[in-house]
Amino acid sequence: MYGLVNKAVEGLIRSRFGDETWGKIRTDAGVPDEPFMSMENYDDSVTYNLVGSTCKVLNLPPETVLEEFGKYWVLYTGEAGYGGLMQSAGGSFVEFIRNLDALHTRVKLSFPNLQPPSFQVAEESDRSLVLHYHSHRAGLAPFVVGLLKGLASRFKVEAEIAYKRVDGASAHDTFVIRWNPIS
Numbered sequence: 001m002y003g004l005v006n007k008a009v010e011g012l013i014r015s016r017f018g019d020e021t022w023g024k025i026r027t028d029a030g031v032p033d034e035p036f037m038s039m040e041n042y043d044d045s046v047t048y049n050l051v052g053s054t055c056k057v058l059n060l061p062p063e064t065v066l067e068e069f070g071k072y073w074v075l076y077t078g079e080a081g082y083g084g085l086m087q088s089a090g091g092s093f094v095e096f097i098r099n100l101d102a103l104h105t106r107v108k109l110s111f112p113n114l115q116p117p118s119f120q121v122a123e124e125s126d127r128s129l130v131l132h133y134h135s136h137r138a139g140l141a142p143f144v145v146g147l148l149k150g151l152a153s154r155f156k157v158e159a160e161i162a163y164k165r166v167d168g169a170s171a172h173d174t175f176v177i178r179w180n181p182i183s
């Protein structure tokens with residue numbers, strides 16, 4: 001994945017747990033003590049190793065780490081020079097979710113080797129929908145839960161997210177999302 005993602009993992013760890021903990025996690029993951037280059041492509045194993053070492057050093061389950069990272073990503077991209085892109089992707093929770101593929105299509109203009117996820121909205125009603133998530137990568141469903149929770153806080157709604165795996169020929173993850181404005 002692009003260095004931007006690893007940089008965000010680093011930002012999350014440093015801001016919540018300090019530089020020393022980041023040093024331990026980076027060393028455990030076998031990552032050299034050099035800044036990540038946002039626009040450079042890193043093997044996916046770098047990101048997966050960082051998540052694995054975070055779990056080990058902080059004694060947390062991967063679901064928790066990935067979910068926290070998802071919430072952080074929404075804030076991070078908003079502040080790391082992609083605020084305009086986030087702004088243009090939608091003015092409400094549901095509009096933003098409908099535009100996730102269009103958002104990554106725009107991201108691809110700056111990150112040409114991007115291997116983006118793909119999302120489809122189904123069974124939409126007033127305050128609920130089913131989101132289908134397809135990816136080249138395994139195990140990132142808890143990351144998506146965190147992203148959706150991050151988007152819910154961005155748009156000041158209370159969201160309940162239930163995750164379900166669909167098996168079979170086109171195996172993928174689905175999320176049943178119900179939301180209400182925070183009163």
Ligand code: HEM
Pocket residue numbers: 001002004005074077078082083085086100103104107111113114115116117134135136137140143144147148
């Ligand atoms: C302006 C904001 C955003 C930027 C710049 C951005 C950029 C990226 C980048 C660089 C990657 C790594 C993929 C690669 O390097 O091949 C990625 C992956 C991903 N993005 Fe975004 N993204 C943004 C917002 C979002 C949001 C709001 C969601 C919410 C669902 C999202 C969902 C994902 C997921 C799930 C992945 C993991 C890749 C996979 O599933 O295979 N992104 N994005």
